[in-house]
Amino acid sequence: MNTIIGKKAWAIAEGYIPSWSNGPEPELISHETACILNTTEQNASVEITIYFPDREPIGPYKLTILAKRTSHIRFDDLKDPEPIPKGKSYASTIISDVPIVVQHTRLDSRQSENALISTIAYAE
Amino acid sequence: MNTIIGKKAWAIAEGYIPSWSNGPEPELISHETACILNTTEQNASVEITIYFPDREPIGPYKLTILAKRTSHIRFDDLKDPEPIPKGKSYASTIISDVPIVVQHTRLDSRQSENALISTIAYAE
Amino acid sequence: MNTIIGKKAWAIAEGYIPSWSNGPEPELISHETACILNTTEQNASVEITIYFPDREPIGPYKLTILAKRTSHIRFDDLKDPEPIPKGKSYASTIISDVPIVVQHTRLDSRQSENALISTIAYAE
Amino acid sequence: MNTIIGKKAWAIAEGYIPSWSNGPEPELISHETACILNTTEQNASVEITIYFPDREPIGPYKLTILAKRTSHIRFDDLKDPEPIPKGKSYASTIISDVPIVVQHTRLDSRQSENALISTIAYAE
Numbered sequence: 006m007n008t009i010i011g012k013k014a015w016a017i018a019e020g021y022i023p024s025w026s027n028g029p030e031p032e033l034i035s036h037e038t039a040c041i042l043n044t045t046e047q048n049a050s051v052e053i054t055i056y057f058p059d060r061e062p063i064g065p066y067k068l069t070i071l072a073k074r075t076s077h078i079r080f081d082d083l084k085d086p087e088p089i090p091k092g093k094s095y096a097s098t099i100i101s102d103v104p105i106v107v108q109h110t111r112l113d114s115r116q117s118e119n120a121l122i123s124t125i126a127y128a129e
Numbered sequence: 130m131n132t133i134i135g136k137k138a139w140a141i142a143e144g145y146i147p148s149w150s151n152g153p154e155p156e157l158i159s160h161e162t163a164c165i166l167n168t169t170e171q172n173a174s175v176e177i178t179i180y181f182p183d184r185e186p187i188g189p190y191k192l193t194i195l196a197k198r199t200s201h202i203r204f205d206d207l208k209d210p211e212p213i214p215k216g217k218s219y220a221s222t223i224i225s226d227v228p229i230v231v232q233h234t235r236l237d238s239r240q241s242e243n244a245l246i247s248t249i250a251y252a253e
Numbered sequence: 254m255n256t257i258i259g260k261k262a263w264a265i266a267e268g269y270i271p272s273w274s275n276g277p278e279p280e281l282i283s284h285e286t287a288c289i290l291n292t293t294e295q296n297a298s299v300e301i302t303i304y305f306p307d308r309e310p311i312g313p314y315k316l317t318i319l320a321k322r323t324s325h326i327r328f329d330d331l332k333d334p335e336p337i338p339k340g341k342s343y344a345s346t347i348i349s350d351v352p353i354v355v356q357h358t359r360l361d362s363r364q365s366e367n368a369l370i371s372t373i374a375y376a377e
Numbered sequence: 378m379n380t381i382i383g384k385k386a387w388a389i390a391e392g393y394i395p396s397w398s399n400g401p402e403p404e405l406i407s408h409e410t411a412c413i414l415n416t417t418e419q420n421a422s423v424e425i426t427i428y429f430p431d432r433e434p435i436g437p438y439k440l441t442i443l444a445k446r447t448s449h450i451r452f453d454d455l456k457d458p459e460p461i462p463k464g465k466s467y468a469s470t471i472i473s474d475v476p477i478v479v480q481h482t483r484l485d486s487r488q489s490e491n492a493l494i495s496t497i498a499y500a501e
Contacts, residue, residue, distance in 0.1 A: 008178075008224050010140045010253055016382045018412040018447065018480035040142040042180055042220040054380075056414055056447040075180040075220035077141065096414040096447035096478070100380050100417055106220070106251045108142035109495070112363065123143055123235070124248045124496045127478045129382060132302075132348050140259055164266040166304055166344040199266065199304040199344035210336045230344070230375045232266035247267055247359070248372045248496065256426075256472050258388045258501060290428055290468040323390065323428040323468035340489040354389035354468070354499045371391055371481070372496045 010044050011104030012128040019109065020055070024082050039078045039099060039100075039126070042106040044072040049101045055076075055089055056096045061088035063087060065122065099126070134168050135228030137253040143233065144179070144206050144219035161208045163223060163250070166230040167194040173225045177202075179213055180220040187211060194229065199236075223250070258292050259352030260376040267357065268303070268343035270329050286295040287326045287347060287374070293317040297349045301326075303337055304344045311335060318353065326357075347374070383476030384415050391481065392427070394453050394469035411471060411498070414478040417444040421473045425450075426469040427461055429482045435459060438441040442477065461479075471498070 022037050044047045049072075054064035066083045070076050080089050080097075091093060099107050107126040142148045146161050167173040173196075176189035192202050204213050204221075213219060223231050233249040264292075270285050291297045295322075300313035301344045318324045328337050337343060346354050355374040394409050408472050415421045421444075424437035438455045442448050452461050452469075461467060479498040 008138055008222055010138050010222055010251070012253075012382055014382050016414055016416070016478040018414040018478045018497075019410075019449070019482050020412075020447075021449075023225075038143075038448045040218075040220065042140055042142040042222075044140070044180070056416070056445065058446055058448055062445055073180065073186055074182055075144075076182055076195065077143070077145075077218045094412075094447065096412065098380055098382055098414075098416060106140040106142045108154060108248065108251075110143050111495070123233070124480065125142075125251050127253070127382070127480075127497050127500070129384075130274070132262055132346055134262050134375070136377075140327055149310055162267075164268075164342075166264055166346075168264070168304070168346060184301040184335055197304065199342065200306055201269075201342045205358075230264040230266045232372065232375075233269050247357070249266075249375050252375070253335065256386055256470055258386050258470055258499070260501075266474045286391075288392075288466075288468065288472075289390055290390040292388070292428070292470060321428065321434055322430055323392075323466065325391070325393075325466045326431055354388040356496065356499075358391050371483070373390075373499050376499070 006085070010042060011106040013101050013104060015099040015107040015126045015128050016097065017090055017109045017126045018096045019079065020097055022089060026090060037080045037111045039080070039097070040075065040097070040108040040110060041070050041078060042071060042075045045103045046072050047103050048072050049103045051099060051101045051105070053083065054098045058094055082095045089125065130167060133228060135166070135230040137225050137228060138176045139223040139231040139252050140221065140248045141233045141250045142220045144204065144221055146213060146215045161204045161219070161235045162197065163204070164232040164234060165194050165198045165202060167196060167227065169227045170196050171227050171231055172196050174226045175223060175229070177207065178222045182218055255345045256292060257352060259290070259354040261352060262348050263355040263374045263376045264345040265357045268328065268345055271336060271340045282292060285328045285359045287328070287345070288323065288356040288358060289318050289326060289347070290323045291351065293322050293351045295351050296320050297351045297353055299347060299349045299353070301331065302316050302346045306342055380416060381476060385479040387479040387498045387500050388469065389481045389498045390492070392452065392469055394461060394463045395432050401491060410481045411452070411469070411476040412447065412480040412482060413442050413450060413471070414447045415444060415475065416418045417475045418444050419475050420444050421475045421477055423473045423477070424492045425455065426470045430466055461462060
């Protein structure tokens with residue numbers, strides 16, 4: 006009685022990895038995350054492309070989200086084809102071969118207390 | 130002149146119950162909530178399934194949201210079939226037999242000031 | 254060349270007016286807001302209904318949002334038919350006779366620093 | 378294998394540029410942003426209109442978002458036809474001639490720690 010839910014094309018127009026952090030590691034390191042849920046019975050092949058204000062997009066970053074699993078992808082863990090620069094604006098698209106759900110979250114601990122944002126991403 | 134609004138299938142791709150808190154209890158205990166609104170004239174039978182990065186999903190957690198009522202479900206109150214581990218990533222689907230509206234909120238008081246996130250969940 | 258954008262039925266499943274505040278008044282008083290945008294050439298007749306966990310809904314609260322104007326409605330300003338209790342969970346529907354756009358925001362200044370949430374409301 | 382994603386008409390019902398800030402400049406100056414992503418192969422001609430509670434809308438503010446680029450537009454950088462007043466409520470529509478994705482973010486550093494909000498904008 007698994008329910009399949011989601012779409013195959015997602016976008017996050019906001020992106021910014023803060024350059025510094027405060028607080029106990031690793032929980033309170035500043036980071037930005039694409040939380041991805043795959044409710045299907047198949048592994049999802051996911052391609053992330055990163056867009057910038059002033060240069061060509063980079064990617065795709067290729068990921069597998071296992072069947073019936075969630076994965077909270079940290080943008081600062083994406084290394085291939087190249088790491089995403091910190092302290093600079095970017096945006097992303099997240100394209101999957103099966104339906105997924107994507108939510109965008111940032112923990113910003115640059116000041117002594119942490120700030121959090123989260124929003125459902127744009128899908129179609 | 131009650132207006133029926135909502136959908137039957139919802140997903141929250143972000144999930145994380147912080148492991149510790151600061152501030153006066155009970156208002157400022159760290160917690161994560163699925164706020165559910167049932168505008169219909171019928172009680173809603175709701176099933177929540179929890180997805181993880183590295184194990185099979187658990188659930189369904191079965192709830193009733195009364196007709197023309199809202200219920201702000203704390204994920205740390207879900208106990209049957211088993212409690213959700215703290216300090217670990219998860220995601221959820223929320224399936225109802227009548228239209229509902231779901232919004233996701235977290236209060237994180239791990240540092241001395243609280244941080245809040247909230248977003249409408251994904252529906253279809 | 255005014256663009257009409259929006260829908261007539263909206264819901265906010267999360268609702269909670271914090272009971273206390275910190276910081277300079279009036280900007281940093283804890284409050285919860287439904288930001289409503291009316292891009293049409295007609296005044297919008299808007300009806301807000303408030304739902305609770307444990308009692309019948311109250312409302313409608315009747316408002317007019319002027320043509321081509323925005324109004325950031327504070328839930329603690331709603332008085333007729335009755336004020337919304339502080340420190341308790343609620344949810345709301347916002348129904349208009351012309352298309353509008355609704356966004357939900359809370360400023361929580363219960364601890365010495367403020368926390369903010371905002372999300373687009375659910376529409377259909 | 379570029380994926381085109383987005384819509385041409387967007388609205389942000391919440392708008393407020395905080396009047397003061399704390400923390401190291403320029404990163405932690407209070408600001409409000411419309412993050413715009415253009416995944417298409419064409420430059421996007423974008424028109425922003427600003428709505429108020431008590432006066433006629435102003436605009437359009439005309440912008441170009443380059444093909445395959447993102448731009449994080451700060452509302453306090455909009456100067457023509459006139460700057461947006463600080464410390465006052467507003468709302469906005471963002472209309473493009475090609476599909477775009479819009480996300481709304483505010484950094485509020487009025488108290489000694491910063492608060493952040495972000496939400497996908499409303500699209501149709």
